[in-house]
Amino acid sequence: MPPPRSRAGPPPSANARAAEPDACPIEDRELSRLFGGLEGLGDIVLAVSGGADSLAMLLLVAHWVRRVASAPPRLHVITVDHGLRPEATTEARQVAAIASGLGLAHATLVWQGEKPKTGLPAKARAARYRLLLEAAKRLGANAILTAHTRDDQAETVLMRLARGSGLDGLSGMAPAGEIGGIALLRPLIGHPRSRLVTTLEREGLSWIEDPSNENAAHERVRLRLASGQLHRLGLGNEALATTARRLQRARLALEHGVDALARTAAVLAPAGYAEIDLAALRLAPEEIALRLLGRALAVIGAATEPTRLARLERAFAGVLAPDAKPVTLGGCRILPRGRRLLVCREAGRSGLPTLELAPGTQAVWDCRLVATCGPGEPAPLVVRAPTASELKGLADAGHWRRGTLPLEAARTAPAFFRNDQLVAAPLHGVASADGPHLGLVRSVLGTATA
DSSP: OOOOEEEOSOOTTHHHHHTSGGGSOOOGGGHHHHHGGGTTOOEEEEEOOSSHHHHHHHHHHHHHHHHTOSSOOEEEEEEEEOSSOTTHHHHHHHHHHHHHHTTOEEEEEEOOSOOOSSSHHHHHHHHHHHHHHHHHHHHTOSEEEOOOOHHHHHHHHHHHHHTTOOHHHHTOOOSEEEETTEEEEOTTTTSOHHHHHHHHHHHTOOEEEOGGGGOTTSHHHHHHHTHHHHHHTTOOHHHHHHHHHHHHHHHHHHHHHHHHHHHHHEEEOTTSOEEEEHHHHHHSOHHHHHHHHHHHHHHHHTOSSOOOHHHHHHHHHHHHSTTOOOEEETTEEEEEETTEEEEEEOOOTTOOOOEEEOTTOEEEETTTEEEEOOTTOSSOEEEEOOOHHHHHHHHHTTSOOTTTSOHHHHHTSOEEEETTEEEEBGGGTBOOSSOOEEEESOSSOOOOOO
């Protein structure tokens, strides 16, 4: 595989290109509008690969912090090495050097393990967000910044159009979203990549060109190569991004309707499962009802990606049918239960996580529940779901009853153990005197907008 190319500027044509509005460098006077919303956020993670887009974001945010911000956040620069190219290690060092020159901390995170043979771009993206999210939580950061541009937005809309996406997909990437309880912000989503390139050229900075960005085996690259023809057909990046922005308005209006339905028809139980009134679901407009079910899947299943609309529609039709049967989707089990719909976590093939907690500490278990080990505990506790035999023992002892916690939820609710001996199972009716306890990460049915 050829090495990545470094680009440096300014080239001879830089002044001519800068005369075009879409290629003018970003000026200091624009920084407050781009980054002013970051003031007061505390710690922020910047996702920087070393490409032109993310390097320009790093430079601009650093300039804003030094020159403009009145309550600047603390910046942490993170580079993700996917382990797919040997050159990536060198590229990460280059980013580290630039960050150091700006007085910023930098860390490289590596995607470990065997790499998939199919669907690599999507799985690499999921791994990247997982690593960024884990880093943000370790640092106590309140937000992750990515350098997505108007060009990325247009390509995303075209890719989703090809898949037959609905309103959410065609509204593209939101300027501000959330992933795992951390804000996910895209401050440059309204600007073309050309403006970021000329910004770097003005500063005389080099950047990395990843050769995978020219590999036509990837869908996004094929769309990029076809951009000239699409522009001549009226499907230029600006038009596509404008459509996405208008659809985002419609999406927000629909979400208000989902909020109203959630308040009257849905309950998120402390044990990390949801119940939805079936009659209310049937009476609601189908789009609103679908979105409510999608929200429940996102919260209970702890997914980093929204459920595909076609799959959600099939599941929705199935659980509302007269002969409704349980459905598995998005890391969840959806079960009709009389007048209500039960949405529970699915254990999956690999099972639910095991977490060790030292006395006086807490951590998130399965992205749903916060587990706390009381300071008075004499030794660490293990947090995991009970086995079938342990669950039967809880029932035989009269602690757990199906009337208080459905079987499907009990199977995927955590308990505290020491040396495989049950210490406490607060959600199953067994509390300890000394303080292991659990609480929901979220108290309402929220949305996942990664």
